[in-house]
Amino acid sequence: MTTATFGAPTSRPTAVPLSERVKNPALLLLPAACFLAFIYLLPLIDLGRISVSGPTWSVYFERVFSVPLYWESLVRTMQISFTVACFCLLFGYPTALLIHRSRGVVQVLIATAIVLPYFIAILIRTYAWMVLLGRNGPVNKLLTAIGVFAEPAQLLFNRGSVLLGMTAVLMPLMVLSIYSSVARLDKSLTRAALAAGAGPIAVFWRVLFPLTLPGVGAGFLLVFVTALGFFITPTLLGGPKDQMFAMHITQQADFATSEGFLQSLAVVLLVITLVVVGVAGRFLGFEFIWGGGKLSDSPAKPSGDKAERSSRSQRSIGSTFADLVGWPLLRLLGKLPKSAGTWTVRLVGGFVVAGLVLPIVVVMIISFSSATYLTFPPPSFSLRWYEKFFSDSNWMSAFWSSLIIATMSASIAVTLGASAAMGIVRSRIKGKSAIMLLLVSPVIVPPVVLGLSLYTLFLRFDLVGSMWGIAAAHAIGGLPLVVVIIAASLQAVDPRLEQAASVHGASPLTVFRTVTLPAIAPGLAAATFFAFLHSFDELVLSLFLSSAHLRTLPLMLWADINYQLNPVLAVVSTLEVLLVVGGIALARPVLTRSRGVA
Amino acid sequence: MADKLAWRAERQNAADAQSGAGDTTRRGVIGSGIAIRDVVKAYGIFRAADEVSLDIEPGEFITLLGPSGSGKTTLLNLIAGFQRLDEGEILVDGKPVHDVPTHKRGFGMVFQSYALFPNMTVAQNVAFPLRMAGIDRATADRRVAETLEMMRLSEHAGKMPSQMSGGQQQRVAIARSIVLRPKVVLMDEPLSALDRRLRESIQIEIRQLHQTLGSTILFVTHDQGEALTMSDRIAVMDAGKIIQIGTPTEIYRHPKDRFVASFVGESNLIEAEVVQKRGNTMTLKNRAGYVFSAESRDAIDVGRATVLVRPERIAISATPVPNSIPATVTSALFLGEIVRIEAELEGGETLLIRCTDMAGRPLPAVGDSLHVSWNAEDCWVLS
Numbered sequence: 001m002t003t004a005t006f007g008a009p010t011s012r013p014t015a016v017p018l019s020e021r022v023k024n025p026a027l028l029l030l031p032a033a034c035f036l037a038f039i040y041l042l043p044l045i046d047l048g049r050i051s052v053s054g055p056t057w058s059v060y061f062e063r064v065f066s067v068p069l070y071w072e073s074l075v076r077t078m079q080i081s082f083t084v085a086c087f088c089l090l091f092g093y094p095t096a097l098l099i100h101r102s103r104g105v106v107q108v109l110i111a112t113a114i115v116l117p118y119f120i121a122i123l124i125r126t127y128a129w130m131v132l133l134g135r136n137g138p139v140n141k142l143l144t145a146i147g148v149f150a151e152p153a154q155l156l157f158n159r160g161s162v163l164l165g166m167t168a169v170l171m172p173l174m175v176l177s178i179y180s181s182v183a184r185l186d187k188s189l190t191r192a193a194l195a196a197g198a199g200p201i202a203v204f205w206r207v208l209f210p211l212t213l214p215g216v217g218a219g220f221l222l223v224f225v226t227a228l229g230f231f232i233t234p235t236l237l238g239g240p241k242d243q244m245f246a247m248h249i250t251q252q253a254d255f256a257t258s259e260g261f262l263q264s265l266a267v268v269l270l271v272i273t274l275v276v277v278g279v280a281g282r283f284l285g286f287e288f289i290w291g292g293g294k295l296s297d298s299p300a301k302p303s304g305d306k307a308e309r310s311s312r313s314q315r316s317i318g319s320t321f322a323d324l325v326g327w328p329l330l331r332l333l334g335k336l337p338k339s340a341g342t343w344t345v346r347l348v349g350g351f352v353v354a355g356l357v358l359p360i361v362v363v364m365i366i367s368f369s370s371a372t373y374l375t376f377p378p379p380s381f382s383l384r385w386y387e388k389f390f391s392d393s394n395w396m397s398a399f400w401s402s403l404i405i406a407t408m409s410a411s412i413a414v415t416l417g418a419s420a421a422m423g424i425v426r427s428r429i430k431g432k433s434a435i436m437l438l439l440v441s442p443v444i445v446p447p448v449v450l451g452l453s454l455y456t457l458f459l460r461f462d463l464v465g466s467m468w469g470i471a472a473a474h475a476i477g478g479l480p481l482v483v484v485i486i487a488a489s490l491q492a493v494d495p496r497l498e499q500a501a502s503v504h505g506a507s508p509l510t511v512f513r514t515v516t517l518p519a520i521a522p523g524l525a526a527a528t529f530f531a532f533l534h535s536f537d538e539l540v541l542s543l544f545l546s547s548a549h550l551r552t553l554p555l556m557l558w559a560d561i562n563y564q565l566n567p568v569l570a571v572v573s574t575l576e577v578l579l580v581v582g583g584i585a586l587a588r589p590v591l592t593r594s595r596g597v598a
Numbered sequence: 599m600a601d602k603l604a605w606r607a608e609r610q611n612a613a614d615a616q617s618g619a620g621d622t623t624r625r626g627v628i629g630s631g632i633a634i635r636d637v638v639k640a641y642g643i644f645r646a647a648d649e650v651s652l653d654i655e656p657g658e659f660i661t662l663l664g665p666s667g668s669g670k671t672t673l674l675n676l677i678a679g680f681q682r683l684d685e686g687e688i689l690v691d692g693k694p695v696h697d698v699p700t701h702k703r704g705f706g707m708v709f710q711s712y713a714l715f716p717n718m719t720v721a722q723n724v725a726f727p728l729r730m731a732g733i734d735r736a737t738a739d740r741r742v743a744e745t746l747e748m749m750r751l752s753e754h755a756g757k758m759p760s761q762m763s764g765g766q767q768q769r770v771a772i773a774r775s776i777v778l779r780p781k782v783v784l785m786d787e788p789l790s791a792l793d794r795r796l797r798e799s800i801q802i803e804i805r806q807l808h809q810t811l812g813s814t815i816l817f818v819t820h821d822q823g824e825a826l827t828m829s830d831r832i833a834v835m836d837a838g839k840i841i842q843i844g845t846p847t848e849i850y851r852h853p854k855d856r857f858v859a860s861f862v863g864e865s866n867l868i869e870a871e872v873v874q875k876r877g878n879t880m881t882l883k884n885r886a887g888y889v890f891s892a893e894s895r896d897a898i899d900v901g902r903a904t905v906l907v908r909p910e911r912i913a914i915s916a917t918p919v920p921n922s923i924p925a926t927v928t929s930a931l932f933l934g935e936i937v938r939i940e941a942e943l944e945g946g947e948t949l950l951i952r953c954t955d956m957a958g959r960p961l962p963a964v965g966d967s968l969h970v971s972w973n974a975e976d977c978w979v980l981s
Binding site (some may be wrong): 494496497499500501502503504505506507508510511514515518519 | 699701703704705707710711714727731778
């Protein structure tokens with residue numbers, strides 16, 4: 001169990017230290033560590049090296065901060081990200097409460113409406129908004145019909161559509177993050193507060209909100225950090241005045257001459273992201289990234305205690321301040337009728353659900369359109385665009401490439417990730433949190449930065465356009481998903497079960513096969529599915545790493561969206577939605593079975 | 599490889615030899631002796647087991663009793679091989695088990711949380727140890743059926759553990775632990791998740807199983823009542839050490855110190871001064887100066903002593919009798935079969951008294967004066 005040597009008088013003097021050491025579960029971390037070191041850390045370090053390889057080390061950075069185009073875009077990026085995070089919080093919190101408060105089928109439906117879009121590619125969800133807000137889209141049709149506009153207006157390519165699109169795309173992240181902390185609340189707490197004479201508003205302010213603050217903080221940061229590196233949505237929905245920082249990197253990437261400067265742009269974006277995450281992690285604990293509990297390094301952990309104490313005192317300062325401002329405000333609100341709170345939650349939640357589901361539904365309907373351009377409602381229905389998709393060799397070959405790459409990527413991510421999760425949960429090594437942080441850190445690195453850094457590596461090893469290369473690159477992002485899911489299911493395995501198997505004669509391998517594996521099988525299946533989906537949906541890395549003769553489905557979509565908006569895209573989107581729904585439906589019996597057992 | 603084969607053969611023989619034991623009650627000791635020598639298990643500076651030594655006789659039912667955190671589960675885990683000891687050694691039948699991995703120790707074990715495999719039926723759970731030992735299918739099936747019948751679980755063979763009640767699940771777990779007729783069965787607080795009535799019935803069941811099987815049973819509990827009813831011997835643990843080892847009567851009547859006295863059973867501890875010692879009998883004087891006698895085995899003969907009197911060994915009377923001490927009633931509760939009285943001694947201590955002999959007499963009222971007394975052999979001087 002421990003690697004510590006023991007001075008016991010053993011019967012045989014040849015105690016087997018080597019075989020003991022080989023059995024150390026910490027070794028299971030090695031494959032993932034090597035993989036990440038080579039394909040993730042090394043390229044990022046190299047990126048940093050190139051960024052300072054100019055005549056003087058700072059020459060490129062000086063350019064970034066002296067050309068208004070870039071630093072203005074940087075400020076804009078921060079503004080947009082912050083606004084989006086605020087919107088998400090404002091609409092996401094009531095939605096999380098709505099899920100929590102509803103029961104039975106309604107709860108399942110609302111939760112599905114939030115979770116489902118989370119698994120659908122950002123590209124497709126952005127495309128759905130383009131359809132929805134387009135000149136012939138349903139919104140324009142509706143507004144002209146009721147006479148708000150005399151003729152269809154340009155709703156796209158402005159700041160408003162960027163904010164709307166990004167908020168919609170990132171909303172599930174916020175809702176799920178808040179919900180996870182709302183769901184953890186003990187129901188009797190609110191009852192106890194009510195019984196103690198607190199009104200509904202006092203219950204919210206004194207009990208509910210403070211207890212869900214960790215989830216709120218985590219959600220806000222995740223949304224903010226993800227938005228910082230956003231590239232797809234602002235490119236498709238924004239106008240020239242809505243350039244976000246990550247977009248400069250891809251635009252510059254077309255020019256080989258800008259080597260060095262390009263890398264410095266990426267380094268700036270990366271450093272800002274890391275600083276935000278670092279500062280947030282100091283206060284929230286880095287666990288917010290993977291939304292998990294703390295991993296126990298050792299039974300006694302005095303440093304953790306200290307952090308907790310300091311954060312508690314900070315929280316109390318924060319809450320005194322909030323009380324000063326918020327409490328009188330809430331008192332005023334208290335004058336509203338009692339049902340006002342419930343109705344606010346229902347209205348906002350309903351609005352969010354509609355905002356997440358409607359675009360997808362509209363796209364699915366349009367995929368059956370008979371028109372050659374995007375218009376809603378479709379003049380009549382046909383399957384012509386499905387025929388076109390399945391008969392077009394370009395689309396089909398892209399589809400098969402994506403399928404193969406996603407399968408390869410999922411197997412890499414699951415193999416490495418499952419082994420790493422075993423290593424991290426079962427070993428007694430020091431600094432588990434730091435290792436976990438490394439394993440999940442690809443989630444917060446902007447894909448554009450990662451793509452650029454990998455491009456250099458891929459050029460050097462002649463991997464550009466190779467399937468294994470792209471699959472491995474996708475696995476960088478798939479790995480954190482796998483590690484988090486499998487680590488969580490491993491932690492849920494009762495150690496007593498494994499001991500029971502062991503004491504009744506099962507060798508370690510048999511214990512794993514008969515007890516551990518069946519217990520984590522649902523997690524394993526989910527992890528495989530998510531890793532597959534991650535690769536299947538991945539666009540940004542593929543943009544950097546694919547070649548003219550290897551195109552993935554998202555790449556085809558991307559090219560088509562920029563070139564011509566036709567219903568074939570809606571067909572692909574519909575198929576993707578079916579894939580996600582099918583995957584979840586397939587996973588359901590497995591998931592419910594595991595719940596029944598536990 | 600040869601080792602493994604030999605081990606399998608031995609298991610098979612044991613299974614064959616013992617088959618049919620289910621319907622008889624003959625007792626043959628098959629249990630192993632376990633010797634624990636100066637065992638230390640430390641986590642940093644905290645010693646969960648602190649130089650523990652214990653000799654367990656073959657076929658003995660021994661209980662490790664102690665409050666949570668006293669090291670009893672750690673000791674059990676060390677014996678099972680879940681944890682490695684830092685110092686000392688553990689011998690089973692005279693052989694050190696330090697290098698024997700858990701799965702080759704051939705023990706049975708019952709856990710507090712049942713630890714039944716949720717993906718297997720009751721029969722499959724019980725068959726697990728047989729499967730692992732490589733026993734042939736026909737024998738295994740027969741053994742499973744016999745063991746299930748023994749535990750009155752036959753009709754549940756096809757059920758999943760999640761479909762059963764806690765008590766049934768624990769009986770399945772017990773069946774699994776004994777199906778191989780192991781030489782040692784380890785039980786880690788197996789009854790503490792069950793309600794009182796169920797607990798009592800399974801206590802009896804385990805006790806009978808022990809008689810039937812003749813295995814050595816090492817039972818861990820924090821429930822002193824359970825320890826007293828079930829064990830051949832009890833090892834009372836505190837802070838990683840064994841404080842006292844003895845039969846239930848020894849532990850109850852002659853506890854070694856304050857900790858054992860107050861942990862096992864209800865106790866009255868009286869501070870007194872030694873007046874005189876003659877043989878095993880001591881004459882003592884309490885704070886208020888009343889003189890009484892007590893039994894002692896230790897060689898204390900002067901100074902202060904703490905004396906234990908069990909609540910049910912105290913007699914009360916309205917008038918003074920020889921060696922009695924006056925007291926004032928502070929509470930009196932009628933509990934049906936007994937009456938529970940609290941009375942304050944002259945000199946400060948409050949005594950708890952349980953007496954049965956109240957027939958016809960009215961309950962004493964709060965504030966009443968009475969005289970308490972006890973026999974010298976019911977009064978024990980702690981060391």
